[in-house]
Amino acid sequence: MESPPKTKLLDQVRDAIQVKHYSIRTEQTYVDWIKRYILFHNRRHPREREMAAAAVLDQMSGTTQLMARLLYGSGLRLMERLRLRVQDLDCGNPNYCARGQGRKSPRHGFTG
Numbered sequence: 208m209e210s211p212p213k214t215k216l217l218d219q220v221r222d223a224i225q226v227k228h229y230s231i232r233t234e235q236t237y238v239d240w241i242k243r244y245i246l247f248h249n250r251r252h253p254r255e256r257e258m259a260a261a262a263v264l265d266q267m268s269g270t271t272q273l274m275a276r277l278l279y280g281s282g283l284r285l286m287e288r289l290r291l292r293v294q295d296l297d298c299g300n301p302n303y304c305a306r307g308q309g310r311k312s313p314r315h316g317f318t319g
Contacts, residue, residue, distance in 0.1 A: 217241060
């Protein structure tokens with residue numbers, strides 16, 4: 208039994224954008240930015256980069272690993288991460304959720 212041919216990343220992006228009925232200019236812009244991103248990272252597929260980042264995070268331990276995972280997995284900025292307090296983290300959940308101060312502040316989630 209033959210497996211279907213793999214679809215290239217940019218073709219997958221185009222298909223996803225067309226399903227959402229975005230304009231052709233939006234599609235072209237997204238594809239252009241993704242091309243620039245891939246070229247900037249020496250033509251490595253984003254999935255390869257994610258695996259490399261995960262390997263680096265797995266080599267860390269303790270507080271350093273927690274800080275790195277907060278920065279990488281949640282999209283927190285460095286100063287946001289530095290301002291976090293212990294009570295801001297819900298560590299009983301395998302998908303941590305860091306809440307900011309006040310009701311309107313964004314919640315940042317990441318998997319541990």
